[in-house]
Amino acid sequence: MKNRYAYLAAVLCVLQVGCTAVPGTSEGQVQELPATALQPVGRFQVNKVQGLELISSAVHFGFSFEGTQAQVMTSLFNPKGHSYLQYELDGVYQKRIRIDGPQDTLVITAPTSGKHTVWVYKTTEAHSGPVVIRKVTGPKVSALKPASKPLIEFIGNSITCGAAADPSEVPCGTGEYHDQHNAYMAYGPQVARAVKADFILSSVSGYGAYRNWNSNGPTLPEVYEKIDFQDKNPQRWDFSRFSPQIVSIALGTNDFSDGDGKTPRLPFDSATFVKAYIGFVKNVKAIYPKAQIALLSSPMMNGAKKQALENCLSAVKAQVDATYPAAKPVALHFFKPMRATGCTGHPNVEEHGVMAAELEPFFKKLL
Structure with missing residues (x-):
């Protein structure tokens, strides 16, 4: 009793x-x-x-x-x-x-x-x-307390969020959009754990470097400094809280998107994309002057679009490296094409593992 x-x-x-x-x-x-x-x-x-x-x-x-x-x-x-x-x-x-x-x-x-x-x-x-x-x-x-490990910040879109990756409890096409999210199993956290690093995800579904999946903005560079990535929120994130050793940026999938086929959308503009991307990288370098910048392509793209994105990222690297000759050169990684089988054409949890395994030697070298 x-x-x-x-x-x-x-x-x-x-x-x-x-x-x-x-x-x-x-x-x-x-x-x-x-x-x-x-x-x-x-x-x-x-x-x-x-x-x-x-x-x-x-x-x-x-x-x-x-x-x-x-x-x-x-x-x-x-x-x-x-x-x-x-x-x-x-x-x-x-x-x-x-x-x-x-x-x-x-x-x-x-x-x-x-x-x-x-x-x-x-x-x-x-x-x-x-x-x-x-x-x-x-x-x-x-x-x-957080472990004393190197820190990697992963900037990106829905893929970086781990969106639409896990239909194990709520099947694809049912529930709400976030019902299939699994951020822990996204490629960033997976590769960070593999290389014994900690991580931050700064990502928004549908967002791009100069335009979004089905709109012209606000883009990721335009909301990056807002605490919750919401354009109308006046509150800014305090970047002094963390000092990542590497900042990984993976944008472009949504810039190249054809949208829903209903909303008017101009053809992809490589010059505008490169200019916006360079501006964003410069902003990130101003926030984290000691961080290594890494640019990732998209595993969702192949053929002409894949080549165009890689050419654009190479141009971004060349111009940023020329602007900061004393800094660490921008690192590039071009993904192997993937036929994603998660919800709405996104990588599933297992495919995020494939991406992480591909990235592991790349990040180990940078660390």
């Missing part, structure tokens, strides 16, 4: 805001870790009520606990909306978890007692809206 009341007290404590510890549980004290104590990698902000807003794709934070269970308390701004988180337990990837409405809980269950580490990742992209972390609870819960 005593244990039963202790368990009930622990549950009530977890539900209460401001409760910090309850003695007498079978696994020790249940403690509360405020969201402000977490140390995320990626774009985030702490809001007025001290909630941690996870903004960018794959933005992640870590914590440890002792025992067999911990809880991550979450919320969304849209009371009828949903998003996704995914997590590692003791270094092993587990799964995606759907987050619903203004209050939800990600429950982490370990198979054994003892000390465990957890890394939680936002699955969806910035334009799907933030996932708010309210607090973390569990026995002897403690925030983890």
Whole structure:
């Protein structure tokens, strides 16, 4: 009976805001870790009520606990909306978890007692809206500092987001666009883990260097400095938070797109593309003067379009290298063509693995 009341007290404590510890549980004290104590990698902000807003794709934070269970308390701004988180337990990837409405809980269950580490990742992209972390609870819960690893920032479009890559739970053509996102399994995070680096994803589905999939803008260069990549948001991201060793940029797929076939669209303009791309690279170099710049082509393109994109990227490299003769030369990687089989013609999780394996020696050399 005593244990039963202790368990009930622990549950009530977890539900209460401001409760910090309850003695007498079978696994020790249940403690509360405020969201402000977490140390995320990626774009985030702490809001007025001290909630941690996870903004960018794959933005992640870590914590440890002792025992067999911990809880991550979450919320969304849209009371009828949903998003996704995914997590590692003791270094092993587990799964995606759907987050619903203004209050939800990600429950982490370990198979054994003892000390465990957890890394939680936002699955969806910035334009799907933030996932708010309210607090973390569990026995002897403690925030983890990001590992002392090289940092790679991956700038790009839906492919970089891991969009449309994972129909394992919600089949292609059903649900909402972000239901098939899997940022953890996108090529960037996969190759970063392979080369023992940490990562940030700065990417927006459908966006390009000088025009988007089906519109003329705002483009990725135009929203890159906004905290959530939203053109009308006056708030800018604080780039001093992180210093990537490498900035990888993969734009062009959407610039070359023919759109939906209904909206008027001019033929691809290589001169405008190169000019916009050079301007963006110069802006990135101004933000991160010590970073190595790497330009990636697109595995979605072949034939004449593939060659045209590669020619454009080579022209960007030549002009940027000439402008910054004392800096590290821009690195180029041209993907092998791929017939993607994910949703709406995107690479699926396995195909992101193929891309990551192709990129691994390229990034190892740069590191």
